[in-house]
Amino acid sequence: MADGTDGDRHDKGEKNARAGPHGIAEYEHAINEEGRLIGFSCQCGFKTLTHVLRCPVCGGSGLKEITLATRGKIISFSVANVPSDLFSKDAPFGYVIVEMDDGSRVSGWMPGVKSPGEIKVGDQVCWKPSYRHGLVIEKEVQQ
């Protein structure tokens, strides 16, 4: 599309139709096929994996396409007992907002977390490429 958005294209990451920065299909391809978490960074310091064409914090146009850090800490969380249909076979699970080591934040889920005592704000976690859907976040095992 002329405005650089990807419209409703679902081409699994093929680059021939794209003008401008990567779209959601490329993001999903990077997660599922390349083991990379890709997003954008702005000169103001804001980083995100959300599909944006301008910075949502400062409005800046100088966004760079980056590979995000995959380790970070839990900013907030919940334990979901009533899922949506996408996760109907997965509940209960942890739902987390994670601040990565590079300052970016992502939303993800922690399979197997069944009660709030198992995780807490500040816990070190990482994104692990997975055969499962969505961004699977795991606890970092202390060496």
Add this chain to the structure above:
Amino acid sequence: MEDVWVAGAAMNRFGKMKESGREAAARVSLMAIEMAGLSPRDIGYTFISNTLGIVERQAHLGPITNTALGIPEVPSMTVESACSSSSAALHEAYVHIAGGFIDAALVVGVEKLSNLDTVSATSYFAMGTDYAFESKNGATFPSLYATMAVAHMEKYGTKAEELGSIAVKNHANAALNPNAHMQKPITMETYLQSPFVSWPLRLYDCCPFSDGAAAAVVVNPRKFKGMLGADPAAIKASARAGSAAALHDRSDLTTIPSSRLAAEKALKQAKIERSQVDFLEVHDCFTIAEVLALEDMGFFPRGKAARRSFEGETSLGGKLPVNPSGGLKAKGHPVAATGIAQVVEVMEQFNGRSGKREIKGATTALTHNVGATGGSCSVHIFQRV
């Protein structure tokens, strides 16, 4: 700018509707038009909200409603802003009338989804999130608001009993509102024993899935002198604002920026102080949302709203009654009907039709309606005329 009044507002009993959304929308619309003292032919534009109309396989509800009202030639549009849809529609009506483009508008919100099971309803609601980056990673609305609750608890020490006091209060208010979905008061014990939907939010922290419809007739009073029904109220402010859609793109989870921005704009527009507001109808889809609303709009200091609610300040008879209708929490939350249902409560309070939940002498009220986790927000201020 022209003055803008609400001339009539009506809703049905929230809960489980037997009839379809289109039938309910037409019925409450006619009730509101008749309360306003007008006829459908006075309507210059219909703004309609039906966020999850796809559940009923019906879009484009405007012409269907206008046809049912005998005014098929009147223009209409659907306004979607998630849970703040019909307050967004009210804002559009306000803009059209204040700008002199039309003299009267019908604003309708309707939702019917009680035929869905919990997982399906949760899934349809989740379409209001940033689907690709939140719901695909496990988000539901209870989980998103749960992360805000946890952040608030971590930062301010907010306690379960404090959130529970909001549930108890709103259920008590709803028990006095014959149109409320939930008609029974609950105790703190009932609240604390209810199961977790998304920890730390319990079942009784969450609003129910409700069907319902609400309509308001909005007019330029100059054009209808001597024609209006007994109960008009002036819209002193109609303001909206937005926030980053996904929670992970916000720097602070203990605040909803659009609530603060919309409230600041509205108070400035109405030229009133917070102390002049007699009561509030705020967006309490979850108990924590009521806390955030009161703090973001500046009615309580940060970190204090839950405690002050626990102490009774926001109860009927308290210093600042909040959600006398029972709120989304207990009156029910038929998504697109909620914004106008808040206006119905304002009209009932102003005109002696609120029975035992009446706030005596109330002349100024504020309504606050959030879309999703605050990606959108409407604030309206009303005064008796």
